[in-house]
Amino acid sequence: xxxxxxxxxxxxxxxxxxxxxxxxxxxxxxxxxxxxxxxxxxxxxxxxxxxxxxxxxxxxxxxxxxxxxxxxxxxxxxxxxxxxxxxxxxxxxxxxxxxxxxxxxxxxxxxxxxxxxxxxxxxxxxxxxxxxxxxxxxxxxxxxxxxxxxxxxxxxxxxx
Numbered sequence: 190x191x192x193x194x195x196x197x198x199x200x201x202x203x204x205x206x207x208x209x210x211x212x213x214x215x216x217x218x219x220x221x222x223x224x225x226x227x228x229x230x231x232x233x234x235x236x237x238x239x240x241x242x243x244x245x246x247x248x249x250x251x252x253x254x255x256x257x258x259x260x261x262x263x264x265x266x267x268x269x270x271x272x273x274x275x276x277x278x279x280x281x282x283x284x285x286x287x288x289x290x291x292x293x294x295x296x297x298x299x300x301x302x303x304x305x306x307x308x309x310x311x312x313x314x315x316x317x318x319x320x321x322x323x324x325x326x327x328x329x330x331x332x333x334x335x336x337x338x339x340x341x342x343x344x345x346x347x348x349x
Contacts, residue, residue, distance in 0.1 A: 221245065 225245075228238050
């Protein structure tokens with residue numbers, strides 16, 4: 190935030206500054222043309238001619254600085270939008286990684302309690318936390334099978 194003096198000098202929005210400067214620059218161009226005509230007639234002292242030339246150079250520099258400022262404002266706006274998108278992506282990836290970490294912690298607790306890797310109902314060992322989902326809805330009747338049934342070997346005619 191700028192100082193009170195700075196805030197009173199600079200306009201709040203770039204749009205207002207552009208419209209004011211366009212109106213005033215049209216009037217200034219007419220005055221500058223008159224001033225150059227007056228300086229060019231030869232009746233004006235050399236120091237006045239020098240001052241007018243310096244004022245013209247300064248005006249041109251201010252115009253170029255204003256153009257550069259407008260370009261930078263546009264670039265800043267674009268970078269802010271990109272930054273917001275990246276923050277949203279980062280937030281989403283943190284949520285996903287947090288849920289995967291929680292799944293991994295649940296698998297570690299199960300391994301510590303049962304001493305081995307859980308197996309799927311088909312008898313295959315689960316090799317990664319993503320494959321093991323104890324909260325998955327696996328039963329049509331009750332909505333969920335007990336963990337013991339999920340981890341028991343599948344019944345086949347050979348093991349009856």
